Amino acid sequence: MGSWAEFFQHLMNGLTLGGIYALIALGYTMVYGILKFINFAHGDILMMGSYIGLFVYNAIRGELLGFWTIIAFFLSMLVGMMFSAILGMAIEKIAYKPLRKATRLAPLLSAIGVSFILSNLAAWMWGTKSKKLEYPFDNSPIHLGDIAVTPHQIMILVVVVVMMVALKLFIDRSRLGKAMRATSLDQDTAKLMGIKVDRIIAITFAIGSALAATAGFLIALEIKVYPSMGTMTGLKAFVAAVVGGIGNISGAMVGGILLGLIETFGVALLGIPYALRDTIAFIILIIILLVKPEGLLGKAEKEKV
């Protein structure tokens, strides 16, 4: 009990869970950064991408062996990502864009509506029974001394790190990333730089949705694919985004990983009953809103008139 190995085990679990939260939280925070709006359909976009990825994987996997099943897995993930990206852009165009000049409540309600429509649509088309996504590899734990790590965990960590580094590079260094930052700082002035703000918003939705689909497909191996798979995970990722400082990219990454660690260690070390695990996130949310409403990395912002 309480050994180093056990601690490392929890750390690994917490980091993988947190990485997943972070990937999803990025979508919330990027959209908020530009539109000051919470896309409550984000979790359902994740679910749709996971379904598509699952179908593609089942179709192409066939009798493939070893290395090739892994290739097929990532290829399916890519298709799921693309699908979610296009879906995210379409939802923005149809359900949010026409409401951009309406009251701030209007797009929020629209998002909740879209969320229900997507999950009901999925239940109607594909049934409510969860569908299993087969591991593309033997997932028995690898033992390194006292520590056991599953290949699934390693894959999650690798994918999360690659995605985060790529996103950070894109935002900080690329031409479009600069345009995204400019748009989030001042839309009017961005337009006067010749930046097509509508296009930047569409790209933001596409990237956020693709990241969510990645997260969904990765956890589907463990939790399976079902119509409401994105709901709780999505909500918790939203909490992570708020904890890190909504609108702040690094904040979403930090908030996500922190939340994963707190949930895991809360159950393992503090003895919080497993059944109450899901409440941890929301208690943290309330504490953050009371103590540091702008989030850990967020800056206290003066309300613009």
Added chain:
Amino acid sequence: MTLLETQKLTRAYGGVVAVSEVDFEVEQGLITGLIGPNGAGKTTLFNNITGLDVPTSGTVQFKGKNITGKNAHTICRMGIARTFQNIRLFKELTVLENVMLGRHFKVGRSASTGRLATALKSFFSMEEEESIMREHALKWLSFFHLEHLVDELAKNLPYGHQRELEIARALATEPSLLFLDEPAAGMNPQETDALMKTIRKIRSLGITVVLIEHDMKLVMNICDTITVLNYGQNIAQGTPSQIKRNPLVVEAYLGKEDA
């Protein structure tokens, strides 16, 4: 040659008419001043020409094309740039990034690629796009002798430099027409003198300049032609000496004697 022309341009907010049937002409190659008391509608006129606001009625013609009500980004791409009275830099970005953004649309617009493809292309040709934008941005920064501040955040610059940076950023879009909204506001006399030289230098690059300004010394010194707005209406236009002698203008600024 007329570069820009508004005809009966009107912008009303509910019952308040901020700009009323204004005919405003900008001659290519000249420096045009736009003056008038506070609330005369000068900035509203700028906003309606540059696409930040949509006129209630009337038209705006630029290079012979009707640009009334077009998107701000479209108008920018056609060659109109502007600065703001209350400097609107991207404060959290660096000096260099601010000016590079002015080059945004000049890069990577070759093919008619879709959104996803554009994003991917921008990711994989990051270095190349960045170096093209940087090179150009540096050219404009050196125009204002700001090269040494490239990595500073815009918000950390002293006021005068912020004004210059905003002009540099506008110039980076390679406009043929540049609108300056009170560029000398808050400047001391030395800074204002330097600004006058800069504006002349900008004109010598073949860029037509329109400026809103309250500093009469600057306006009378630098402008080839002046338009006066009062209560949203164009009440006079002419050379600085004509404007100085115009009784309507004197009245607008000083009030009627019996008032």
